Amino acid sequence: MNSANIRIVLVNTSHPGNIGGAARAMKNMGLSRLVLVAPRKFPHEEADWRAAGAQEVLQQAVVVDSLAEAIADCQLVVGTSARGRRIPWPVLDPRRCAVDVQAAVGRDEQVALVFGREDRGLTNEELQACNLHLHIPSHEDYPSLNLAMAVQVISYELRMLALEGQLPEASTDEWDAPFSTVENMERFYQHLEETLVQIDFLDPAAPRQLMARLRRLYGRVRLDEMELNILRGILTETQRAATAASPPEKAGD
Ligand code: SAH
Numbered sequence: 001m002n003s004a005n006i007r008i009v010l011v012n013t014s015h016p017g018n019i020g021g022a023a024r025a026m027k028n029m030g031l032s033r034l035v036l037v038a039p040r041k042f043p044h045e046e047a048d049w050r051a052a053g054a055q056e057v058l059q060q061a062v063v064v065d066s067l068a069e070a071i072a073d074c075q076l077v078v079g080t081s082a083r084g085r086r087i088p089w090p091v092l093d094p095r096r097c098a099v100d101v102q103a104a105v106g107r108d109e110q111v112a113l114v115f116g117r118e119d120r121g122l123t124n125e126e127l128q129a130c131n132l133h134l135h136i137p138s139h140e141d142y143p144s145l146n147l148a149m150a151v152q153v154i155s156y157e158l159r160m161l162a163l164e165g166q167l168p169e170a171s172t173d174e175w176d177a178p179f180s181t182v183e184n185m186e187r188f189y190q191h192l193e194e195t196l197v198q199i200d201f202l203d204p205a206a207p208r209q210l211m212a213r214l215r216r217l218y219g220r221v222r223l224d225e226m227e228l229n230i231l232r233g234i235l236t237e238t239q240r241a242a243t244a245a246s247p248p249e250k251a252g253d
Contacts, residue, residue, distance in 0.1 A: 001162040005105045007033040008151060009070045009114045011122060016041045018118065020050025020058065021148025027054035029155035030162075034061040035070045035112075050148070067114065067126050075109035076101065079122055079130030080154065082144035087124055091133045094157040100132065102161050113154060118147055177224040188228055189215060195235045199242050 008026055013019050019042060023034055034057050036042055042063065051058050064070050071077050078097060085091060092100070104111050114130060116122035121144075127133060136145060136153050145153070180188075193211055196202035202210055223231070 016044030016047035020047035022151040023051040023057035024054040025152035076104040177226040
């Protein structure tokens with residue numbers, strides 16, 4: 001995805017910290033074009049602090065007077081809103097919206113993602129200037145995210161889509177110890193059972209399903225040899241401590 005075709009537009013932002021936070025979120029996700037429509041305070045040291053290592057995004061930010069100016073050359077304009085359906089309009093969540101944005105960028109179109117004011121969001125008129133509306137499906141008790149966090153969520157979804165197929169699968173390919181064999185696991189279960197009987201946790205006369213449940217537990221985890229050795233060591237020490245606490249009665253005593 002050519003991120004140079006995507007711009008983040010912040011309308012009338014009140015808090016410079018949010019501008020910095022948005023810049024950081026953008027750079028983290030590989031976006032760099034920030035357009036500020038009549039920001040209340042910018043440039044501002046608070047924006048710089050919050051941007052941290054993303055100050056170049058702020059330095060390159062374009063400041064304009066109106067939303068119309070910010071989006072004039074765009075072919076796809078997405079308006080974001082903390083409320084679901086303020087006016088009947090196509091509304092997408094960030095994941096589905098990312099698909100449309102990617103398709104537009106693939107056709108070399110210019111795309112704007114427009115964010116509203118901290119206190120009032122975007123006006124109806126501004127939302128009507130957008131092709132699509134995007135709503136992060138937040139909880140209805142408190143649907144409004146912090147502005148920079150909304151930028152983060154949306155740019156993260158764009159990045160996830162752009163990286164599709166390139167991220168490593170969750171795998172145990174490079175595990176640091178070999179996984180235990182069935183044979184070694186059986187030895188461990190024997191040792192475990194012996195120990196549990198010795199400490200009176202398991203009554204051999206009424207075993208219930210204890211060993212089956214423990215097998216299921218360790219089977220789910222899939223232990224490696226190192227982990228197995230640690231558990232065997234714990235069992236050995238447990239047996240030793242139990243023997244010391246109550247030495248077995250000697251025959252004939
Ligand atoms: N009180 C305002 C909230 C504005 S939050 C309102 O009700 O509209 C500031 C900006 O953050 C919003 O304009 C929008 O751009 C973004 N935002 C916050 N929560 C969002 C959500 N759940 N989905 C999409 N954008 C959101």
